[in-house]
Amino acid sequence: MISALLLLAGAAPFPISHSPFPVQDTTRGKAVYVKWCAGCHGDGGAGDGAAAAHMLPRPRNFTGAIYKIRTTASGQLPTDVDLMRAIDEGLPGSAMPAWKGRLSDAERRDVVAYIKTFSSFFADTSQHVAALKFSGEPSGATGATALKTGRQFYDSIGCRKCHGDQGRGDGPSAPTLKDDAGFPIFAADLHQSWRFRGGGSAMEIYHRLRTGLDGTPMPSFSDLIDQKFLTDEQLWRLAQYVRSLSPPEPPEVRDVIHAPQIVGPTPVSPDDSTWARGGRYWFPLVGQVVRKGRWFAPAVTGVWVQGVHDGRTLALRVSWDDRTQSPDSAWRPFEQRVLETVAGDDSGPPKAEPWPDQLAVQFPRRLPESPAGMERPYFLMGSETDPVYQWRWTSSPRKSVAGLARGIDRFDTLPGAVAAQASFDHGEWRLVFTRALATPDTANEVQLAAGRAIPVAFFGWDGSSGEHGSRMAVSTWYFLALDRPTPPGVFISPVLAMLVTLGLGLVVVRRAQRRATARAGRQR
Amino acid sequence: MRKLGAVAATGVVVLVLALAGWMRAPLPAAQGGATISGKVKFTGAKPTMPKIDMTEEPKCKAKYTAAPPTDEAVVVNANGTLANVFVYVKAGLPESYKAPAPAGPVTLDQDGCRYHPHVLGILVGQQLAIKNSDGILHNIKAKGTKNRPFNISQPTVMTSDRTFTAPEVMVPLECNVHGWMHAWLGVLPHPFFAVSGSDGSFTIKGLPPGTYTVEAWQEKYGTQTATVTVAGSETKTADFTFAAK
Numbered sequence: 001m002i003s004a005l006l007l008l009a010g011a012a013p014f015p016i017s018h019s020p021f022p023v024q025d026t027t028r029g030k031a032v033y034v035k036w037c038a039g040c041h042g043d044g045g046a047g048d049g050a051a052a053a054h055m056l057p058r059p060r061n062f063t064g065a066i067y068k069i070r071t072t073a074s075g076q077l078p079t080d081v082d083l084m085r086a087i088d089e090g091l092p093g094s095a096m097p098a099w100k101g102r103l104s105d106a107e108r109r110d111v112v113a114y115i116k117t118f119s120s121f122f123a124d125t126s127q128h129v130a131a132l133k134f135s136g137e138p139s140g141a142t143g144a145t146a147l148k149t150g151r152q153f154y155d156s157i158g159c160r161k162c163h164g165d166q167g168r169g170d171g172p173s174a175p176t177l178k179d180d181a182g183f184p185i186f187a188a189d190l191h192q193s194w195r196f197r198g199g200g201s202a203m204e205i206y207h208r209l210r211t212g213l214d215g216t217p218m219p220s221f222s223d224l225i226d227q228k229f230l231t232d233e234q235l236w237r238l239a240q241y242v243r244s245l246s247p248p249e250p251p252e253v254r255d256v257i258h259a260p261q262i263v264g265p266t267p268v269s270p271d272d273s274t275w276a277r278g279g280r281y282w283f284p285l286v287g288q289v290v291r292k293g294r295w296f297a298p299a300v301t302g303v304w305v306q307g308v309h310d311g312r313t314l315a316l317r318v319s320w321d322d323r324t325q326s327p328d329s330a331w332r333p334f335e336q337r338v339l340e341t342v343a344g345d346d347s348g349p350p351k352a353e354p355w356p357d358q359l360a361v362q363f364p365r366r367l368p369e370s371p372a373g374m375e376r377p378y379f380l381m382g383s384e385t386d387p388v389y390q391w392r393w394t395s396s397p398r399k400s401v402a403g404l405a406r407g408i409d410r411f412d413t414l415p416g417a418v419a420a421q422a423s424f425d426h427g428e429w430r431l432v433f434t435r436a437l438a439t440p441d442t443a444n445e446v447q448l449a450a451g452r453a454i455p456v457a458f459f460g461w462d463g464s465s466g467e468h469g470s471r472m473a474v475s476t477w478y479f480l481a482l483d484r485p486t487p488p489g490v491f492i493s494p495v496l497a498m499l500v501t502l503g504l505g506l507v508v509v510r511r512a513q514r515r516a517t518a519r520a521g522r523q524r
Numbered sequence: 525m526r527k528l529g530a531v532a533a534t535g536v537v538v539l540v541l542a543l544a545g546w547m548r549a550p551l552p553a554a555q556g557g558a559t560i561s562g563k564v565k566f567t568g569a570k571p572t573m574p575k576i577d578m579t580e581e582p583k584c585k586a587k588y589t590a591a592p593p594t595d596e597a598v599v600v601n602a603n604g605t606l607a608n609v610f611v612y613v614k615a616g617l618p619e620s621y622k623a624p625a626p627a628g629p630v631t632l633d634q635d636g637c638r639y640h641p642h643v644l645g646i647l648v649g650q651q652l653a654i655k656n657s658d659g660i661l662h663n664i665k666a667k668g669t670k671n672r673p674f675n676i677s678q679p680t681v682m683t684s685d686r687t688f689t690a691p692e693v694m695v696p697l698e699c700n701v702h703g704w705m706h707a708w709l710g711v712l713p714h715p716f717f718a719v720s721g722s723d724g725s726f727t728i729k730g731l732p733p734g735t736y737t738v739e740a741w742q743e744k745y746g747t748q749t750a751t752v753t754v755a756g757s758e759t760k761t762a763d764f765t766f767a768a769k
Contacts, residue, residue, distance in 0.1 A: 066673055075666075075674035121672070126689065157679040158661030161701050172580050176703035180667050212675045217700030219663035219677035223684050 029114030032107045037115075040095065045118035047181075053343035054296035057094050058183055065119035066180060068213040069198040071131040074220035077121055079131055083112045093195030093301075132210055132222070137203055138233050141240045150241025153234055157221065159242075162187035167245045168427025170323040173217075175334040180215045184337040187217075189321050189427070190242050192301065194250035206239035251282030251302075256453070256479045259307030259314065266308055266315035270423050270430035275317055280304040285460055285473035290380055291408060293470030297342045299323075300460030300473040303359075309482050314437055314448050316480075318359060318458065319430040326395055326463030327354030339466045355463030357395040358472075359431060362457040363446040365389045365404065376455045379477050381405040389446050391418045391433050395463070398422065400433065404444055408470050416441050437482070450482040557730040558754030562761050564609040564720040564740060568768025570600045576637075576704045583660055584637035584702075595704065596642045597744045605724020606766055608643040609742045610710045612693065612717035613728065614749065616736035623714045626650030629685065632697070632707060634662050634678070639697065639707035643743070645717040646709060648691060655683045661701050668695035671711065675700075693741060708743055740764040 034043070040059040042048040047061030060067070069086055070078040087108050090098035099108060116122040140146045154160065154167075162177065164170035167190030179185045193200030198208050212220030224230050260278065267274040283305060287298040299322065306317040324331050332352050339350030364377050365387060382388035384406045392411070393400040400420035403413040416439050422431040437448040448454060458475045461467040573594040578585040599607040629651035633640045635658060646652055654664050656678040664684070665675040670692040676684055688695065688711040699705035710717055716736075718726035728738075735753040745766040752762050 064669060064673075074676060075672040077672070127672070157677060158701065161661055173701045173703070177700060180673070212677075214673055214675060217663065217665070217675070219665065219675040219700075221677050223676050223682075224679070227682050227684075229680055229682065 024113030025110045026114045026117055028107070029110035029112070032103065032111045033114050036099070036103065037111065045115065051095075054294075055095050056183065056297040056338065056342050057179070057185065058181065058341075059095070061181065062115050062118035064180075064215075065116075065121040066215040068215060069208075070211050070214065071134070071207060072129060072211060073132055073222060074212040074214060077127050077129045079129055080112055081131075083115065084108060087111065089199070091197040092199075093192075093197055134203075134207060134210065135232050135236070137206070137240075138236050141202055142244060146237050147241050147244055149234060150237040150239070150244075153230055153238045154241055157224065157230070157238075159238075162217065163190055164323075164427055166426035166428075167191060167242065168321050168323060170427035174323060175331045177217050178337075179217075183341050184334055185216055186323070189301075189323075190245045191321060193243060193246035195301065200243070200246060200250070202236070202239045202243040205242050206236055209235055209239055251304075253284060254281055256481050257281045257305050257307055257456070258481050258483050259309050259316075260483050261450070261485045262308050262310055264310030264312065266310050266313045266434060268315065268419065268421055268432060268434050270317055270319070270421060270432045272432075274308060275306055278306055278308065280306045280317075280319075283458055283475050283478060285458065285475050288380070288408075288470055288472050288474050291470060293346045293408075294344065295342075295467065295471035295473075297338065297465070298460070298473035299462035299465040299467060303458050303460060303475075305458070307480060307482075309437060309448075309450070311450075312437060313434055314482065316361065316433045317430065318361065318433070319428060320359070320460060321427055322357055322424075322429050322462050323427050324357075324462070324464040325424045326357045328464055329354075331464040335464050335466045344471070350466065352466060353468075354396075355461070355466065355468045356397075357429065357463050358459075358461040358468075359393045359429070360459040361391045361433060362405070362459065363389045364455050365444050365446060366442075367446065367449070367452055367454060376477050378407075379457055380474065381408050381459075383407055384410075389414075389444060391420070391435075393420050393422065393431055393433070395422070395424075395429075402435075402445065414441065414444055416445055448480075448482060450484045452481070454480040454482070456480045556757040557732055558757055559727060559729045559759040560613075560731065560736070560738060560752050560754065560762050561725065561727040561759060562611075562763040563724045564606040564611070564726065564742075565724065565763060565765040566600055566604055566606045566768070567765060571598050571768060573598060578637055578702075581637050581658075581660060581702065584658060587636035593636070593638065596638070596706075598742075599642075601722055601724050603723060605720070606742060607720055607722055607724065608641075609720040609726070609740050609764070609766075610643050610645060610694065610708065610717065611720065611726045611728065611738060611740045611764070612645065612710060612712060613714065613731070614693075614737045614739040616734050617714060617716075618732065618734065621714065621732065623647060629653040631655055632709075633657050634664070634699070634705070637662075637699075637702050637705060639705060641707070641719065643694075643708045643719050644710070645719065646688065646711055647715060648689065648711060648713050649687055651685050651687055652709070653683050653685055654678070656681055662699045662705070663701055665698050665700060666695050666709070667698065668692050668711075671695055693739075694743075706743075710741070738762055740766075742766055745769060 038049055040049040040051045045062035047059045052059050065077055067078040070082045088100040090096045121127055160171050161173045162171045169187040169189045174187045177185045198204050209221045212218055225232050282302055284302040285300050287295045300320050303318050303320045308315050336352035368375055377386040377388045382405050387404040387406045390405050391402050400418055401413050402416060402418040403411050405411045419434045439445045455477045457477050460473045576593045601607050626647040630646045631653045633655045656662050659681040661679040663677045666673050670690040671688045691711055691713050693710045694708040695711055697707040697709055716728050718728050720726045731754055733755040737749055738752055739747050739749045741747045748764050750762040752760050754760050
């Protein structure tokens with residue numbers, strides 16, 4: 001359906017002054033809108049629905065007809081196909097879900113028509129609405145030369161000013177950014193292409209570079225091609241370079257972290273070469289919205305985890321993107337703006353404080369008695385009666401402690417510590433916890449045994465986004481498995497089995513042949 | 525500079541001639557037209573504008589040798605008047621009035637990480653030449669509501685042209701790389717506007733006879749209006765006073 005629509009749009013060389021859709025019914029569109037959209041976007045389309053106050057980024061305000069994701073030049077209205085795409089695919093990294101499977105084709109078409117009634121710009125026939133003519137992607141996307149060219153323009157056209165040297169949205173101008181409504185806005189973290197609003201492919205990035213994201217500080221770079229500051233191909237190289245900063249595929253969430261056994265000692269530094277040799281596991285984090293003191297705009301969107309052990313000690317490396325090494329005075333006004341924008345459900349005027357960044361790793365106190373037992377404490381930091389064992393690290397003061405949490409509000413430090421070493425590099429925290437697998441306090445400290453599924457969960461706080469206490473990002477329970485080195489039998493037995501099968505097979509075949517020969521002899 | 529001088533000189537000569545003509549015998553209204561001029565005064569304590577820290581852009585910072593740059597939200601002149609006040613005819617033009625074709629582009633320059641001028645007016649359809657003299661990355665974003673917005677990148681010395689389709693006072697312009705950079709653009713369907721200068725004065729010339737609502741807009745203090753009736757080629761005075769807040 002969509003490809004057909006795109007084809008339709010692509011085939012129209014003239015400005016699309018009328019809708020490419022056959023019939024659109026604004027009355028039916030309104031019914032769909034009121035039922036499914038108004039909760040966030042508001043009855044009048046001003047982006048001020050009941051849920052809007054908790055969101056960052058805010059829902060689109062349709063009254064200004066300013067849209068981020070378009071195929072048209074900066075300042076132009078979006079095409080119907082552009083609007084349909086946002087509804088169909090949703091806007092990753094925001095609260096806008098994909099509606100393709102939830103609403104029928106007709107419902108989505110009608111709601112596009114209705115959304116356009118919120119602004120008089122769509123009725124203004126002098127507005128030219130025409131998709132830009134985009135070139136196709138040049139080959140050699142991931143080649144060293146292409147990426148080098150891309151990087152060169154990343155620097156020369158000033159991407160780093162907002163997106164930072166390594167692209168994690170930590171550039172010098174980043175803390176000052178606002179959208180057109182005055183809300184704080186983050187420069188995109190270019191290492192998480194799966195969260196790009198308009199899609200994470202090189203082509204989609206190239207389109208955004210050409211069109212800009214209207215309503216945001218992200219400008220259009222089309223003028224630079226017109227003025228021959230760079231070529232269209234060079235802009236493509238930039239898009240390809242940006243694409244190369246993220247993993248080739250969006251990270252898959254797997255349930256079990258396999259921590260291989262290595263020949264000791266286990267690495268204690270987050271930048272030890274051991275880590276580069278193993279794969280890492282991605283765990284998405286979401287805002288804590290279960291208990292009062294909810295937080296709807298978590299800054300830590302997920303953590304990458306790796307583990308290794310040497311039979312005596314476990315080293316667990318957790319890394320995550322964070323624009324700031326909190327507390328950071330340059331980001332204090334931004335923090336204030338975030339707190340004023342995102343409504344909480346707790347009392348008191350929000351005041352920016354120099355909170356640190358924090359990370360917690362959570363385990364049950366004890367593994368279930370039977371290896372098959374799956375009973376786990378409450379994922380949100382346990383409860384009064386069933387506490388959880390946690391490692392907690394803070395960026396300032398730089399320290400780590402182990403203790404028992406009995407719900408979000410109560411944490412009691414245990415004497416047995418956990419060692420941690422952290423480094424911060426261009427918008428990324430890398431943190432390694434190390435602890436002995438077995439400890440003396442078997443009642444409170446989880447005993448990490450190879451071959452067991454050890455429940456584990458993660459919590460993250462970005463101090464410069466005003467996160468502390470219950471305002472945090474949380475994960476659900478996952479598992480950590482300390483792998484045993486593979487015993488030699490694993491490699492030998494299949495070979496043995498094959499040899500035996502082959503031998504038996506030969507015997508059977510021989511017998512059959514002999515019998516056949518004997519029978520033939522009798523018949524002659 | 526020399527060109528400007530020549531233009532100014534010509535203007536003065538024309539004015540003197542017109543004045544001389546008027547002294548002898550009043551001209552018919554169509555020629556020359558009437559003038560509204562005045563001063564934008566300021567009362568109360570002069571606000572201290574925050575200093576702008578341009579450490580992030582050494583190239584811009586180096587352009588301010590005498591004194592560090594300050595925010596331009598309120599510029600009080602040496603004579604106690606206000607600069608950067610946009611004064612324009614808000615209402616009163618006859619329906620039949622047709623604006624002359626705009627003569628040439630209006631230039632907005634980005635120099636020393638500031639906009640020059642800070643407040644400016646333009647006709648609907650007239651070209652705005654957005655110039656980057658700094659040669660460092662600026663983006664220029666127009667945030668009008670009656671006009672379509674735009675946001676373009678200028679990472680080098682270059683000029684981009686844009687036009688505006690609807691009257692709007694004011695269209696905010698800003699740079700997101702340098703959060704302190706703001707300019708204000710008044711888009712009008714007629715040329716009867718002016719911006720108060722370094723002596724606080726403004727002059728709106730060539731008005732057809734009529735009774736006009738004249739509005740003065742200041743970015744921090746809001747607007748004030750005056751009603752002025754002019755006939756022939758007379759000059760009427762309309763002064764505005766903004767008070768410190």
